[in-house]
Each structure stands twice: as C-alpha cells, then as structure tokens.
Amino acid sequence: MMQLFFKRIGFILLLGFGIAMLVSAGSLWLLRQSSFYKPSFLVNDIPEKNFDYIVLGASTGLTTLNTTVIDSVIQTKGINLSMDDTALSSQYLMLEHFLAQGKTTKFCVLAPSAASFDAKDPDISDNDYRFLPYINEDYVFQYFKQYTSTRAKLVSNSKWLPMLGVSYFNVEVFYPSLFTIIQPKKRNRFDAKGNYTYPIKNNKEAAISEFKAFPVSFSNHYIAKIKALCMANNIELICYFSPIKGRKVIAETTSFSIINHSDVLKNEAYFYDVLHVNTRGRQMASIHFANVFQTLLK
Amino acid sequence: MLFNSIDFAIFLPIVFVLYWFVTKRSLSLQNVLIVCASYLFYGWWDYRFLALIALSTLVDFLVARQLQKETVRKRRKALLFVSLVFNLGMLAFFKYFNFFIESWVDAWQLFGIEMQTATLKIILPVGISFYTFQTLSYTMDVYRKKIDATNSFMQFAAFVSFFPQLVAGPIERASHLLPQFQTKRIFNSEFAISGFYLIIWGLFKKVVVADNCAYFVNQIFDGYGSYSSMELFLGAVLFAFQIYGDFSGYSDIAIGVSRLFGFDLKTNFSFPYFSRDIAEFWRRWHISLSTWFRDYLYIPLGGSRGSTWQNVRNVFIVFLVSGFWHGANWTFVVWGAIHATLFLPLLLLQSNRKHITSTKLSLQQVPMLVGTFVVVTMAWIFFRADSVSIGYQYILDIASFNSGTTQVFYKTSKTVLFTAIIVVSIGILLLFEFLAIQKDKKEVELNRYTAIAVVLLICFMGVFKNPSAFIYFQF
Known part of the structure; x- marks a missing residue:
C-alpha cells in the first residue's frame, strides 16, 4: 500500500521539481544572455576592455555621477556599475565581476551612501540576486556562501538547485527572464553607460544654510577588501561622498583619495530626497566631480 | 511552526x-x-x-x-x-x-x-x-x-x-x-494521496493567491485615504480572496496532513464564493465554526422554532458571538451584525434553505453569485479595518465614486506583474472550484498531472520572500 503512495508522490515531486529545475536553469541562462541587470549588461553590452574609471555604488552612485557628462567634460572613458539598494559587499562583488571579465580600469570610484562606509553588512543586500545568473562563478558562489541567512543560503545553493533562488526571487528573476525573450537588450532602469536619474519633483529654489556634521570612520571591513583588490590590480581607489541635503560628511583617511561633495549642493532644488539628487543636481554634481577628478588624473 | x-x-x-x-x-x-x-x-x-x-x-x-x-x-x-x-x-x-x-x-x-x-x-x-x-x-x-x-x-x-x-x-x-x-x-494509499493533493492545493491558495493579494491589500487598507473608489473596491475584493486563500488554504493543508496519518477531518470550506445567498455562504464558509455555534449556541437558544422575535434574537446572538470569537475588536462585532442583518430576511421569508439540495450552478444564477460576493466583500471591509470608524470611512469612500484611476495596480512594472499574477491565480482558483461544483465534489480534485502543474505554479508564482503569517493565527 505504502509503495503506491511513494511512487505517486515521488512521480509528482520528481517531475514537478525536475521541470522547475530546468525552467529555473533556463531562466538564469536567459538573464545571462541579456542586458537586463548590471552584471550581465557588463558582460554582454560593454565590449570595451580598458576604462579610465568605473563607478561602484548604490543608488547614490547610480543617480549622482553621470559618466556621460564626466566623459564629455574631461575626455575620459568611464562606466557606472552602481546598483540601487546594495551595500559595500555588493560593490566588492561587482569589482570582482568586472575584473573576472578581463577588463581593467585606472580608477575605481566607490560611491555608496555615506552610512555604508560604517555598516556591518550582516546579510546579502536586497538586490544582490542580480548576480544569481553567475552563481556558478566561484567568486559569486563564495560571496553568497559567507552569509548565513536563509535567503543567502538559497542563493548559494542555487549553484546545484537553481530552482531555490529563482523561486525565492521569482518576481525579480523569473519574470524578467521571460521578458528578455522578447527584449534581450532591455536594461532595467539604467542607460547605455549605466546611469540613472531621479526626476525633478520639486523645482522650488531654497538655499540650504545649515549642514550638520556626518562623521564617517570607514569601519566597514569591505573597504579594506576593496582597497586590497584594487591594489592587486593596479587600480587607484577613490571614495566619493555624494551630496546630502543638509549634511556634511567628516571623513579622513590616508589610505585612499576622498572626493567629499556631500555639501557641494546648497539648494533644495537639486534634490529628489535627502540622500538623492535629481536630474539638475546630477548635472551639477557630475561637473563638480569631473573638475576634481581631472586633477587626480594628472 | x-x-x-x-x-x-x-x-x-x-x-x-x-x-x-x-x-x-x-x-x-x-x-x-x-x-x-x-x-x-x-x-x-x-x-x-x-x-x-x-x-x-x-x-x-x-x-x-x-x-x-x-x-x-x-x-x-x-x-x-x-x-x-x-x-x-x-x-x-x-x-x-x-x-x-x-x-x-x-x-x-x-x-x-x-x-x-x-x-x-x-x-x-x-x-x-x-x-x-x-x-x-x-x-x-x-x-x-x-x-x-x-x-x-x-x-x-x-x-x-x-x-x-x-x-x-x-x-x-x-x-x-x-x-x-x-x-x-x-495506511490507505488513495486516502493519503488525496491528502497530498490537498496539501498542494492548500499551498497554492496560501502562497500564490493569498500572499500575492496581500501585496495590494496591505497598501490599500493602510493608506485608504489616498486611493480612488475603484481602487478601494478592488482592494476589498482582493482581501476577500486573500482571507479565503489564507484560511481555506490552511484548512486544506490541515486536512491533507491529517490524511497522511490516516485521519479524516471534516470539510471546512466548500467553495463559499459560489454561494447564491448569505445562508448558503454560511453553509460553505468556516463550516466547523458555524456548525459549532449552531449546535452549542443557536439550537440551545431555541433555534428558529420560537416566535419571530426569538428567531431574530437568536440569529443576532449567534452572529455577534461568532464575530466576537474572531477577535477583541468592535470591527468583528460589526462584521457579525452585518451578516446577521443579511441573513435575517432569508430566515423570516423561510428561504434560508433554498439552495440546500442543488449545488450545480447555472448561467442564470450568476447575478446571485455576484450579488452575494459583493455584500460579503463589503462586510469583509470591517473584518480587515483597524477600527469601526475606518471601516465605515472606507465604505463611504467607495460609495462616493470619487474620480481617480486604478493606478495602484499598474504604477510600476512590478505592480503590473503582481496584478497579472493575481488575476491568473484567482482565475485558476475559481476555474478548479467551478469544475468541482459542477461534478458535485466536496473538494477540488487534482490528478498527478494537474498536481505537477500546481507545483510549478507555486514555484514560480508563489510569495517566498516576504510571506504573510496565516491570518487566522491571531484568532
């Protein structure tokens, strides 16, 4: 009697999960062929091998430094590899991913939110699933494996059982992969050079008179790891602090260069919210950055 | 667990x-x-x-x-x-x-x-x-x-x-x-396999239907003041499916798991959204609770054998207590009172047992199904609202027919995706239930191939990242 039961549920589970496994593997393959997320965009859409600089960061780096503006001002070749809702650990992974493609850069501009420099990063970031299609790469697998949370384990075990990560992040991974069948070159909220901008919500001119101190001590251990990886590949590390409404970052270190533009924009009209600039602010901040960066290039 | x-x-x-x-x-x-x-x-x-x-x-x-x-x-x-x-x-x-x-x-x-x-x-x-x-x-x-x-x-x-x-x-x-x-x-293999199918179907109701609906329901009910009448109405409809998928999904899993151990539990939900009137709804919704109140409260109070006044009193007592059983909030009492008010005319006109023998549905009965679903959905608003005044305001906002869009359902690509998943999953739920009713079955019956299909739906349409706790745990 029991045999029939095990045969029947075995058939359903094996075939069901078998199909799910194949569909998931196919889904990851589709994403790897696409330009939908930054990791595959870098592999499939960026033929250039050598850059003057790359921008690594979270939403602040993504929406503040417009590489198109910077390159047009100082005649450089750069790309923005920032991803929103990510941490320093994710930026380290992106740097590894960049180098794994055989690409090089003279400068690495690290532009996460100021708070990230002192965060602990006890878990993977909200958008780290974007590396899931590359889970078979050892550096990606090792990255997820170091975390103990359920979602990190699901992603790392996707190396053998792709269904785990794809089901868990089905809205973020499975459905976009279906979408890429129709539009493989579609990019998810970034332009051909990896930039994105927030719209102008409030065009009201209002001077920001007071900037409160925001101390940063670079205690996140990923700073040292990024620095070491940069050194090993002859890349100069620059930490960039993007404009914050009413805050001035206080940060000093001799380990790497700092471009502190946290208080460079002194009008509310440049901001989308407290942490992010809008299109106008991005233009201003990018020009400010280009001017300072030009001196470092020399 | x-x-x-x-x-x-x-x-x-x-x-x-x-x-x-x-x-x-x-x-x-x-x-x-x-x-x-x-x-x-x-x-x-x-x-x-x-x-x-x-x-x-x-x-x-x-x-x-x-x-x-x-x-x-x-x-x-x-x-x-x-x-x-x-x-x-x-x-x-x-x-x-x-x-x-x-x-x-x-x-x-x-x-x-x-x-x-x-x-x-x-x-x-x-x-x-x-x-x-x-x-x-x-x-x-x-x-x-x-x-x-x-x-x-x-x-x-x-x-x-x-x-x-x-x-x-x-x-x-x-x-x-x-x-x-x-x-x-x-051990009875067929019985255990039917339990296994129920577990799969229950998981589909919970993880796919209920948890996806929760995505919009929580947004709309938490910020009801900033949504249009149509959005509020659709929010209430989605809550109707959320609570049904959540609770009946739990019951299906419970019954299915029991069957794996050789135990037969009673049916708790019998396709309630295919009810043609409120009386039928209560014969199909949370059957184990409504029959409990019938046997240990309604009948001891005299049931429907007394005077008209006593009948009215008994119905109100049962529905109010039933509402209060759900939680320590006046919203549940109001919810019970609404159902009592909807049930009473049927009782007084002696048509509360009209659909007791016929389960199969016909096209002419569609308006009755829709009408029952709409009044049940309106009552659910009080069940979900944080307070009676919020529930009342929510209904007023629906009734105001204020101009607005249904933008919340297609604002971003993510919300479009959730909307599509919800429409497809509710469609599948209702289709399977409709087929079961037409075949005079007590529960949705899967076979090995539909079971595999449902497993795949769970894998790729289910909510695993931010799952909601079962709603009825709080009761």
Missing part, C-alpha cells in the same frame, strides 16, 4: 516515517508520537503556552470522566460549569481582558468621565480560540450523553493537540475525531 516553512517541510516527513514505520504496531505509541509531535509543533512558536494546552486537556479530561460517573443532575451541571468557566475564562483573559478594560473606559468617556485603568501586556496564545472550542464541545457532548468520556488520557491529549488542526482548525467534534484515536490506523 508554519505550514509554509522549511521547518515544517523537515518536520512532516520525520513524523510521517516515525508514525508509519517505527510506532506502527502500537496504537498507544502512535498516539504518544502524535502528542509529542504536536507539542513540538506548537512549542516551536512559543513553548510557554504548552502549559495552557496541557492544563486545558487535563481539566476537560477529568471533568468529562466525572460527568460520565455522575448521575445527579445538579452535580453534572456544576461539572459542566467548571469546564465552561475554565475554558471561557482562559479565553476571556488571554483574548478579551484588555478589550473589556478599554471598552469600559471608553464607555465612561462617553459620559465625560475619565477613568485611569491599567491594561496588561498579554500575548495571545496562537490557536487558543480553536482548541478551547474543541475541548468545550467534548465536555458538552459528554454532558448531553451524546458520547462517552474516554478513559485514555493520551488519546484525549492527542485529540486536543493534534498538530494539523491545533492552531487554526478545522474545529473537530469529539464524536468525529476522538474515535479515530481509539482505533488502529491502517
């Missing part, structure tokens, strides 16, 4: 193997295993409240044994009184204490009198309303001499704590479930 958790996915096969391979030869050992597994299952959430279940089990076991021996009517009544006071007292303390205190203060405030009282920080033990009602039905049935009291404490403990239905039902009657703990279980 949640049914839709990895913990349970590990727990269930272990208990299954121990049950059918290690303790198979001894009925007593199987019952001991069920009690241990059930206490582990419950204690996984909060072990401190295991003592409450144990105490409730002990009190009702002893009271029922004494009731069995006792012949003097007064003493029998006193014993029943002990059980009622203990069980309802426990429920009143853990679930309603703060509500009574706050309502008392509010009532005096109406007369301009300010009162200073302290409330207690009481954690509501999960499932307390379910297992107290189950044990109460046992002592009341023994008191009425409908069943004999059991002499085996372990069998009774297994009946009270049986893990598949411990925290959210179905609320089983001792006359139905207790004998199953007293007889040797023989």
Whole structure:
C-alpha cells in the first residue's frame, strides 16, 4: 500500500521539481544572455576592455555621477556599475565581476551612501540576486556562501538547485527572464553607460544654510577588501561622498583619495530626497566631480 | 511552526516515517508520537503556552470522566460549569481582558468621565480560540450523553493537540475525531494521496493567491485615504480572496496532513464564493465554526422554532458571538451584525434553505453569485479595518465614486506583474472550484498531472520572500 503512495508522490515531486529545475536553469541562462541587470549588461553590452574609471555604488552612485557628462567634460572613458539598494559587499562583488571579465580600469570610484562606509553588512543586500545568473562563478558562489541567512543560503545553493533562488526571487528573476525573450537588450532602469536619474519633483529654489556634521570612520571591513583588490590590480581607489541635503560628511583617511561633495549642493532644488539628487543636481554634481577628478588624473 | 516553512517541510516527513514505520504496531505509541509531535509543533512558536494546552486537556479530561460517573443532575451541571468557566475564562483573559478594560473606559468617556485603568501586556496564545472550542464541545457532548468520556488520557491529549488542526482548525467534534484515536490506523494509499493533493492545493491558495493579494491589500487598507473608489473596491475584493486563500488554504493543508496519518477531518470550506445567498455562504464558509455555534449556541437558544422575535434574537446572538470569537475588536462585532442583518430576511421569508439540495450552478444564477460576493466583500471591509470608524470611512469612500484611476495596480512594472499574477491565480482558483461544483465534489480534485502543474505554479508564482503569517493565527 505504502509503495503506491511513494511512487505517486515521488512521480509528482520528481517531475514537478525536475521541470522547475530546468525552467529555473533556463531562466538564469536567459538573464545571462541579456542586458537586463548590471552584471550581465557588463558582460554582454560593454565590449570595451580598458576604462579610465568605473563607478561602484548604490543608488547614490547610480543617480549622482553621470559618466556621460564626466566623459564629455574631461575626455575620459568611464562606466557606472552602481546598483540601487546594495551595500559595500555588493560593490566588492561587482569589482570582482568586472575584473573576472578581463577588463581593467585606472580608477575605481566607490560611491555608496555615506552610512555604508560604517555598516556591518550582516546579510546579502536586497538586490544582490542580480548576480544569481553567475552563481556558478566561484567568486559569486563564495560571496553568497559567507552569509548565513536563509535567503543567502538559497542563493548559494542555487549553484546545484537553481530552482531555490529563482523561486525565492521569482518576481525579480523569473519574470524578467521571460521578458528578455522578447527584449534581450532591455536594461532595467539604467542607460547605455549605466546611469540613472531621479526626476525633478520639486523645482522650488531654497538655499540650504545649515549642514550638520556626518562623521564617517570607514569601519566597514569591505573597504579594506576593496582597497586590497584594487591594489592587486593596479587600480587607484577613490571614495566619493555624494551630496546630502543638509549634511556634511567628516571623513579622513590616508589610505585612499576622498572626493567629499556631500555639501557641494546648497539648494533644495537639486534634490529628489535627502540622500538623492535629481536630474539638475546630477548635472551639477557630475561637473563638480569631473573638475576634481581631472586633477587626480594628472 | 508554519505550514509554509522549511521547518515544517523537515518536520512532516520525520513524523510521517516515525508514525508509519517505527510506532506502527502500537496504537498507544502512535498516539504518544502524535502528542509529542504536536507539542513540538506548537512549542516551536512559543513553548510557554504548552502549559495552557496541557492544563486545558487535563481539566476537560477529568471533568468529562466525572460527568460520565455522575448521575445527579445538579452535580453534572456544576461539572459542566467548571469546564465552561475554565475554558471561557482562559479565553476571556488571554483574548478579551484588555478589550473589556478599554471598552469600559471608553464607555465612561462617553459620559465625560475619565477613568485611569491599567491594561496588561498579554500575548495571545496562537490557536487558543480553536482548541478551547474543541475541548468545550467534548465536555458538552459528554454532558448531553451524546458520547462517552474516554478513559485514555493520551488519546484525549492527542485529540486536543493534534498538530494539523491545533492552531487554526478545522474545529473537530469529539464524536468525529476522538474515535479515530481509539482505533488502529491502517495506511490507505488513495486516502493519503488525496491528502497530498490537498496539501498542494492548500499551498497554492496560501502562497500564490493569498500572499500575492496581500501585496495590494496591505497598501490599500493602510493608506485608504489616498486611493480612488475603484481602487478601494478592488482592494476589498482582493482581501476577500486573500482571507479565503489564507484560511481555506490552511484548512486544506490541515486536512491533507491529517490524511497522511490516516485521519479524516471534516470539510471546512466548500467553495463559499459560489454561494447564491448569505445562508448558503454560511453553509460553505468556516463550516466547523458555524456548525459549532449552531449546535452549542443557536439550537440551545431555541433555534428558529420560537416566535419571530426569538428567531431574530437568536440569529443576532449567534452572529455577534461568532464575530466576537474572531477577535477583541468592535470591527468583528460589526462584521457579525452585518451578516446577521443579511441573513435575517432569508430566515423570516423561510428561504434560508433554498439552495440546500442543488449545488450545480447555472448561467442564470450568476447575478446571485455576484450579488452575494459583493455584500460579503463589503462586510469583509470591517473584518480587515483597524477600527469601526475606518471601516465605515472606507465604505463611504467607495460609495462616493470619487474620480481617480486604478493606478495602484499598474504604477510600476512590478505592480503590473503582481496584478497579472493575481488575476491568473484567482482565475485558476475559481476555474478548479467551478469544475468541482459542477461534478458535485466536496473538494477540488487534482490528478498527478494537474498536481505537477500546481507545483510549478507555486514555484514560480508563489510569495517566498516576504510571506504573510496565516491570518487566522491571531484568532
């Protein structure tokens, strides 16, 4: 009697999960062929091998430094590899991913939110699933494996059982992969050079008179790891602090260069919210950055 | 432990193997295993409240044994009184204490009198309303001499704590479930496979239908003031499917898991959104609770055999108490009152049993189905709202037909995706249920291929990242 039961549920589970496994593997393959997320965009859409600089960061780096503006001002070749809702650990992974493609850069501009420099990063970031299609790469697998949370384990075990990560992040991974069948070159909220901008919500001119101190001590251990990886590949590390409404970052270190533009924009009209600039602010901040960066290039 | 958790996915096969391979030869050992597994299952959430279940089990076991021996009517009544006071007292303390205190203060405030009282920080033990009602039905049935009291404490403990239905039902009657703990279980493959199919279907209802609906429901109900009439109405419709998928999904899994262990639990939901009137809705929704109230409250009050006034009173009492059973908030009482008001005309016109024999649906009945669904959905608004005034305002905002869009459902690519998933999943749910009704089945029946398809739907349409807790756990 029991045999029939095990045969029947075995058939359903094996075939069901078998199909799910194949569909998931196919889904990851589709994403790897696409330009939908930054990791595959870098592999499939960026033929250039050598850059003057790359921008690594979270939403602040993504929406503040417009590489198109910077390159047009100082005649450089750069790309923005920032991803929103990510941490320093994710930026380290992106740097590894960049180098794994055989690409090089003279400068690495690290532009996460100021708070990230002192965060602990006890878990993977909200958008780290974007590396899931590359889970078979050892550096990606090792990255997820170091975390103990359920979602990190699901992603790392996707190396053998792709269904785990794809089901868990089905809205973020499975459905976009279906979408890429129709539009493989579609990019998810970034332009051909990896930039994105927030719209102008409030065009009201209002001077920001007071900037409160925001101390940063670079205690996140990923700073040292990024620095070491940069050194090993002859890349100069620059930490960039993007404009914050009413805050001035206080940060000093001799380990790497700092471009502190946290208080460079002194009008509310440049901001989308407290942490992010809008299109106008991005233009201003990018020009400010280009001017300072030009001196470092020399 | 949640049914839709990895913990349970590990727990269930272990208990299954121990049950059918290690303790198979001894009925007593199987019952001991069920009690241990059930206490582990419950204690996984909060072990401190295991003592409450144990105490409730002990009190009702002893009271029922004494009731069995006792012949003097007064003493029998006193014993029943002990059980009622203990069980309802426990429920009143853990679930309603703060509500009574706050309502008392509010009532005096109406007369301009300010009162200073302290409330207690009481954690509501999960499932307390379910297992107290189950044990109460046992002592009341023994008191009425409908069943004999059991002499085996372990069998009774297994009946009270049986893990598949411990925290959210179905609320089983001792006359139905207790004998199953007293007889040797023989593994029946077909029965177990039907249970396995029910588990899959229940997971689909919970993980795909309910949890995806929750995405919009939470947004709309939490910020109801900033949505258009149509968005609010659709938010209420989605809540109707959320609560149905959530609760009936739990019941399906509970019944399915029980079948794996050779136990037959009663049907708790019978396609309620295919009801043609409110009376039929209540024969299809949370059947184990509505029949409990019918047998232990409505009929003892006189049922529908008294005068018109008594009938009206009885219906209101049952619906109000039923609403109050759900939670210590006036919103549930209003929800019960709305259903009573909708049910009364049918009772008074003696058409409340109109659809009792015919289950198959015809095209001409579609307006009746839609009408019943709409009034049920409107009542759900109070069930979901944080307060009566919010529920009232929510309905007013729907009725105002204010201009606006349904933008919330297609604002971003992500919301479009959720909308599509919800439409497809509700469509599948209703299609399977409609087919089951037309075939006169009590439950959705899958075969091996549809089961595989449903497994795939769960994998790729389910919510795993931010799953919602089962709504009925809070009751």
